[in-house]
Amino acid sequence: MKTLFSIVATLLVLAISGCAPQVDIDAERAAVLEAFIEAKQAVAAKDMESFVSIFADGASRFPPNAPRVTGNDAIREFVSEWFAAPGLAFSFPEPGSAEVSSAGDLGYTTGSYEVTVNDAEGNPVTSRGKVVVVWKKQSDGTWKAVLDIWNSDGPAASE
Amino acid sequence: MKTLFSIVATLLVLAISGCAPQVDTMADQAALGNVAEQYSAACGAGDAVALTALFTDDAVWMPPNQPAKVGKEVIEEQYRALFDQLTCELELNQEEIAVAGDWAFDRTTYTVTLSPKTEGEPVKDRGKYINIYRRQPDGSWKIATHIWNSDLPAGGAE
Numbered sequence: 001m002k003t004l005f006s007i008v009a010t011l012l013v014l015a016i017s018g019c020a021p022q023v024d025i026d027a028e029r030a031a032v033l034e035a036f037i038e039a040k041q042a043v044a045a046k047d048m049e050s051f052v053s054i055f056a057d058g059a060s061r062f063p064p065n066a067p068r069v070t071g072n073d074a075i076r077e078f079v080s081e082w083f084a085a086p087g088l089a090f091s092f093p094e095p096g097s098a099e100v101s102s103a104g105d106l107g108y109t110t111g112s113y114e115v116t117v118n119d120a121e122g123n124p125v126t127s128r129g130k131v132v133v134v135w136k137k138q139s140d141g142t143w144k145a146v147l148d149i150w151n152s153d154g155p156a157a158s159e
Numbered sequence: 160m161k162t163l164f165s166i167v168a169t170l171l172v173l174a175i176s177g178c179a180p181q182v183d184t185m186a187d188q189a190a191l192g193n194v195a196e197q198y199s200a201a202c203g204a205g206d207a208v209a210l211t212a213l214f215t216d217d218a219v220w221m222p223p224n225q226p227a228k229v230g231k232e233v234i235e236e237q238y239r240a241l242f243d244q245l246t247c248e249l250e251l252n253q254e255e256i257a258v259a260g261d262w263a264f265d266r267t268t269y270t271v272t273l274s275p276k277t278e279g280e281p282v283k284d285r286g287k288y289i290n291i292y293r294r295q296p297d298g299s300w301k302i303a304t305h306i307w308n309s310d311l312p313a314g315g316a317e
Contacts, residue, residue, distance in 0.1 A: 147266060149308065155224055
């Protein structure tokens, strides 16, 4: 009988607590937003190494007016050309927003950007745009981007 | 004693099954695939109402070369304006669908031909999108965020 009670007690604990989410969603959401902010800081600083390091292995970028870019080497090459655009300057007026899965392993962030690039005559042209990034929690606990997509609010050719 | 056994049995069931994922991922994947099918069908039918029904009330629609539009009514106006002028042939290829509890995303490539209803040449485009979906109280999935861009050079049509 004593054994039976201890079985009941154990099962009760399992039934109640074992199924509760083990994940601190607020903390994970804050961590994803922080990763997004760090990524934007790296872009604003045109810091190639910091920016490339936000991506998970095999990640894809979906740039406007170009096919998708997949994998670390391709992303590095793409970013290096991107950062070399004449007069390029990025800023991110809003912090953006973040969401994570209930399991705490997948997240996404949305936000906006302002970008200035020189036109053909060398005059700076500024436009705004919007961005969505999908993040995946890595085995070491860090959040890495697996996918990002963006587009301009302005007329074509001002991405 | 009998009561105790039934309590044990109930708890055992709870302890084992209650901890399994609550989500039928296969069904969700199928449902999310079905959203894409409905999207293409509504585009082909020029049906702005059916198309907009796939979005949440507060959906954010992020088209290239325009600011984001928020809300179902505004999105419906966009599609209505498009379908007034053009017929749509849309093909979607969902390359990845991932379910994350009460939301999900897919990455999808598209090819589209927009043909003027009166005169003019059809415009072809191909590109890619990410949708963020939200699970609805009835278990269905609706698009909460839709962002896309073209693979073609700016201003370029095939």
